Amino acid sequence: MREQITVSQYIIRFLESKGIQWIPGVPGGTILPLYESLAESRIEHVLARHEQGAGFIAQGRARTTGEVSAVFVSSGPGVANLITAVADAQRDSIPLLVFSGQVPLALIGTDAFQELPTASIVSPLVKKVYKIEEPNQIIEILDEAYHLSGSGKMGPVWIDLPKNIQTQGIEIPDGNFNLDSLKKEELFTTKRIEEEPAYESLYLFLQEFKSLLEASDFPLLYIGGGAKKEYLRLRDFVSRFQIPAVTTLMGLGIFEKNDPMNLGMMGMHGTVVANEALGVCDLLIAIGVRFDDRATGAIQKFCNQAKVIHIDIDAREIGKNKPVHLRLQKDISEVLPFLIEEDFCIQNTKAWEQIEVWRQIPEQHPMKNILLDFASVLPEGDHYILTDVGQHQMWVAQYFPFANPKSWITSGGQGTMGFGLPTAIGVALSQREAHVFCFSGDGSIMMNLQELSTLKEQNLNVKVILINNEHLGLVKQQQDLFYGSKHSGSKFHFHPDFSLLCQSFGIGYSEWDWSLGTDELQRVLEKKGPAMIEVRIPASWGVYPFVPGGKSNQEYVLDKITM
Known part of the structure; x- marks a missing residue:
């Protein structure tokens, strides 16, 4: 006999099956059925004092664990208040699964109390928004939404739940509640690169990568938040081949502060040595970055002497802001093992001599x-x-x-x-x-x-x-x-x-x-x-170096700070 439960009960069981132990939110009338099911579960509710706060609390879990985190809000102002945190998650690729209440289906479009056209408002800010209009949709949509949020270039996914849908019953096939049916992709090994045609493009990429690197006199790694999970391998890579690296704001910590290969943060408030190196490098190896304006300064002046290699999990980011000479759309975890195993012959002695000169420019504060x-x-x-x-x-x-x-x-x-x-x-x-x-x-x-x-x-x-x-x-x-x-x-x-x-x-x-x-x-x-x-502290203290808007990273302002 098939088990019958409500949509809201199904959602809570699903989240339990994913190991979620607590969920932040702010309840309201249109999401109370979901809260009723939450009260009967082993998941703890964290009552935020504002929906924006709830969204950021959920981000805290997602940013530390790398796992999809859930957040509950009600309709209307609850949705509007949450948008800032969701926009923040979207830009930084943070996996959030948002559940918002909505007025009953019969009232949608009537300007009902606390009604907003949630889907149309949030669609530019999420990977996908789902409007639940029939109770059985929830079975397929939950699996898809959770997987979408936490895979590829991660980000927020939104599920809008009319109040009357939450209380309706659905049948679970065969009485089983198996929500872990998605198969995890097997990570390939170095052996498979030559055995499977699917990885032929990676093999060709590696040959061209090696050719460009060995022809370079001043190669430079440009590393962002998209490469954080591989920080240990990246440390090994730069140490083995003595390639200097700059990082974005989101990439800080990938290299140790005192690592001689680490030139520091680049961009608007980047170090002198990082920004100067960007101006003269002849090969830029960009990994897990977006070429955003705070990092690049005036993009038309950015690394104009360099050939650009761009590796990113999101094809839309490659070449979006800066033309590239060699591209690869892949998770960096699938590339670094091969790069580390290569035997590169790199000649960048003069580059290091110049780097040491830039390092003498004082940046005391x-x-x-x-x-x-x-x-x-x-x-x-x-x-x-x-x-x-x-x-x-x-x-x-x-x-x-x-x-x-x-x-x-x-x-x-x-x-x-x-x-x-x-x-x-x-x-x-x-x-x-x-x-x-x-x-x-x-x-x-x-x-x-x-x-x-x-x-x-x-x-x-x-x-x-x-x-x-x-x-x-x-x-x-x-x-x-x-x-x-x-x-x-x-x-x-x-x-x-x-x-x-x-x-x-x-x-x-x-x-x-x-x-x-x-x-x-x-x-x-x-x-x-x-x-x-x-x-x-005194209000006179500023943040320097400072690259003014519209200027190149080499047109920075240095200021003497007085105590």
Whole structure:
């Protein structure tokens, strides 16, 4: 006899079968049937204080585990409030499965209470949006949606659920609930490359790759977030063949900070040596990158002396912004084993001599010592470094010695203020024994401040390091540089007392005077549980180097920072 359950019960069983142990969300009338089924399950619900916060909490799990994470919201304003977090996930390729309530089918198109045309609104921001109009659709759609979100170039997928559909019954074939029917693709080995015609294109690519590399006098690796999972092999590759590398913001941590092969972050706030190397390299090997404007500067001036090799999992990204000489659409995991096994003959001695000259150009900043002091007293054990968006984000990116790319989490493509706190909550929920540190600015922290309630409720080991300069720092910096220091809308003329604010939320608070050493800071960091650490800095500090919009990466601004 076939088992009959409701659509909402089926969804919850499906998510249980995928190992999801908690789901963030904000309930409302149109999604209450799903919440009824959730209450009967072993999945914990994390009640966010805002739907945007819920989306970022789900991102925290997805960014640390690499697995598809779910989030529940109601219709209308719930959908609208979630969009920012979903847009952020789309740009950074984060796998989210969104379930939104919708008014009953009979009311769609009548401007019913809390109705929005969800599918048409969110379709540009997701890999796919599904409108459920018949209960049995859910069986096939769930499998497809979950697989789509977590495969290829990962990203958000949205399922819109009319309220009346959620309560309708469906039959499970043969009484079995087997949701793990998708077959995992077998990773091929080096032996298969010559045995199977499907990999002939890879074989030809490797021959051309070798030819271009050996003909190069100044090869340079350009590595992004799409290559993070292969960071150990990438470290081996650059070490073995002595090829210098630059990384994007999202690729930080792939190479160790003190690795001589690592020229650092490139782009708008990249290192001098990274940006100068981009200007003279004659072969650019791009892996897991989008050639976005913050990394490349003026694209028409980017690496014009170089031949470009581009490897990416998404064919749409290859050649989209920059013409390439050699392309390969593949997961980097399928390529690196062969590259490492090759025997390249590389002559780049003169390139290294030039790199050492660029490394002598000073890039000192007081935030460097502050961040290195902070890193020196981190507690033992796993730790994650997150940021919001602004000057503090760029300083952390420039100076923090990340252990690996998994420990570094930030908003890249969308640059979303308010990202840090709720995402840190999601990270801490996924990594209960880890230490989670969220650097935020006095502007960013106010964007999702309400999630301090969620942090306290969950009693998570998250420390918020609040860098307070009483300004929207990057806005002020650009006004100083390009708008005659006309400071419109960049200064906060009122701030809450963050000490009293934390007290009201039941969150520990301390202020770190970085000029007095790290003893008190170390005591705060080692104490378990949530806390905020406020660090006051002058508003005059800027982020440098700085590549102005429309300029090449070699047209950077260097500034002497005064204490």
